[in-house]
Amino acid sequence: xxxxxxxxRGVNYSVTVDVTLRAGIADPEGATIxxxxxxxxxxxxxxxxxxxxxxMNVEADNEEAALAKATSLAQRLLSNPVMEDVVARIxxxx
Amino acid sequence: MARIGVVVFPGSNCEYDAANAxxxxxxxxxxxWHSANDLGEVDGVILPGxxxxxxxxxxxxxxxxxxxxxxxxxxxxxxxxxxGICNGFQVLTEAGLLPGALQKNRGLTFLCQPSTLVVASTxxxxxxxxxxxxxxxxxINHFSGSYTCDDATYESLVANDQIVLRYLDxxxxxxxxxxxxxxxxxxxxxxxxxxxxxxxxxxxxxxxxVLLGGFVGLAATASL
Numbered sequence: 001x002x003x004x005x006x007x008x009r010g011v012n013y014s015v016t017v018d019v020t021l022r023a024g025i026a027d028p029e030g031a032t033i034x035x036x037x038x039x040x041x042x043x044x045x046x047x048x049x050x051x052x053x054x055x056m057n058v059e060a061d062n063e064e065a066a067l068a069k070a071t072s073l074a075q076r077l078l079s080n081p082v083m084e085d086v087v088a089r090i091x092x093x094x
Numbered sequence: 095m096a097r098i099g100v101v102v103f104p105g106s107n108c109e110y111d112a113a114n115a116x117x118x119x120x121x122x123x124x125x126x127w128h129s130a131n132d133l134g135e136v137d138g139v140i141l142p143g144x145x146x147x148x149x150x151x152x153x154x155x156x157x158x159x160x161x162x163x164x165x166x167x168x169x170x171x172x173x174x175x176x177x178g179i180c181n182g183f184q185v186l187t188e189a190g191l192l193p194g195a196l197q198k199n200r201g202l203t204f205l206c207q208p209s210t211l212v213v214a215s216t217x218x219x220x221x222x223x224x225x226x227x228x229x230x231x232x233x234i235n236h237f238s239g240s241y242t243c244d245d246a247t248y249e250s251l252v253a254n255d256q257i258v259l260r261y262l263d264x265x266x267x268x269x270x271x272x273x274x275x276x277x278x279x280x281x282x283x284x285x286x287x288x289x290x291x292x293x294x295x296x297x298x299x300x301x302x303x304v305l306l307g308g309f310v311g312l313a314a315t316a317s318l
Contacts, residue, residue: 021197025242026267028202077159080152080188082195083242 010059013066014091017074020051025083054078055091063090096121096313099136101166101182103128103146103157108179108290112142115290115302119310128160138175138219138313139166141182143235143288153181153196153238154188163189175219175313176282180236183274183284192275192284193251194243196236200267204237208298209287210262211273218258218276220283223308230301232287234265239286241268241275254278259285283309 021027029050037045054074060066067088074086098116100123102109113123126133128146133139146157157163163185170176170191178186186192199205213221213228224230243251248269251257259274266286274285289302 024244025197026200026240028198028200028240028267032202077155078151080155080195082187082244082247083197 010061010065012057012059013063015056015058015066015070015088016091017054017056017070017078017086017088018051019054019074019079019084019086020049022083022085051084052078066090096137096310097124097135098122098310098313099124099126099133099139101126101128101139101141101162103144103160103185105146105148106142106144106181108143108181108288111288111290112140112179115293115306116140116310118293119303119307121310121313126162128157128162130162131165133162133165133169136169136313138177138309139169140309141166141176141178141185142290143180143182146181146185149181149238152184152188154184154186157181157185158189167191170277170282173279173281175309177220177309178282178284179288179290180239180286183286184238186282186284191282192277193247193256194241194269194272194275196238196286197240197242198238199236199240199265205239205265206235207233207265209234209265209273211259211287212262212271214257214260215255215276217255218280218283219312220274220276220285220289220305220309221258222312224304228304229262230259230292230304231299232289232292232302232305233298234287235291236266236286239268240266241272241286243269251275256280258283259287 034048070088116123260271292299292302
């Protein structure tokens with residue numbers, strides 16, 4: 001196997017993608033969690049929204065390209081655009 | 095005799111109920127594995143209930159990328175009769191063949207109970223033999239069955255008569271009590287309740303025959 005020089009490879013970026021319900025879409029999970037909090041002694045917590053978080057390593061030439069790739073795959077597969085929004089962010093260089 | 099394809103995904107679990115219903119209504123069911131690239135010679139297609147691909151990510155999210163879905167899309171685009179039941183409905187919305195989406199039930203509980211449906215439109219391949227306002231007893235069995243869509247989509251559903259069935263007592267928080275919708279042409283229909291489990295009064299209800307009888311009958315006409 002011929003090793004590919006490091007200079008020709010993209011860098012692996014650690015990317016976190018958050019998938020959350022769009023504003024205006026009812027969130028029964030978030031509402032249930034919020035209602036449970038006072039019973040546990042946590043007061044003053046509101047607007048709880050439940051969602052999903054995905055972590056992945058993305059090979060790309062730079063951060064922008066890594067984020068673009070992660071956002072694209074998140075919109076295609078990880079989320080349903082009818083009811084969810086996605087936000088991708090760089091967590092660190094993997 | 096009409097041939098009705100019943101798509102089987104890994105994790106489908108209502109395919110035999112659907113096939114039995116098709117047989118009882120005088121048509122021939124044909125199982126189609128999800129990796130098939132074409133549907134073969136069929137006059138209609140049913141996407142049955144279950145947990146396709148384990149419902150991982152979201153119900154239907156992975157199933158919509160199964161190879162067979164390109165063939166289902168092609169079949170639907172050419173006017174073929176397509177019916178999604180429960181998980182099949184979720185797959186059709188994820189695939190964009192039907193508008194809107196199904197999210198978790200309002201009460202966050204899995205619902206397995208009889209439901210009373212009210213026929214809202216008879217313009218679809220599923221409700222063509224029913225009458226508007228007719229009540230049908232059909233069971234539901236789902237966790238993510240709360241129909242949701244944005245305002246623009248809802249207005250177009252109403253304007254185009256695409257709301258096919260409503261719940262009498264909204265059990266899951268669906269927008270406007272919606273239990274089933276069709277595409278604009280009416281040849282693609284999805285519903286959360288299970289008409290294939292309402293085929294016999296001995297087992298609770300035979301009202302599913304009104305719905306599936308129309309679907310199978312239309313496919314039979316297409317095969318003439």
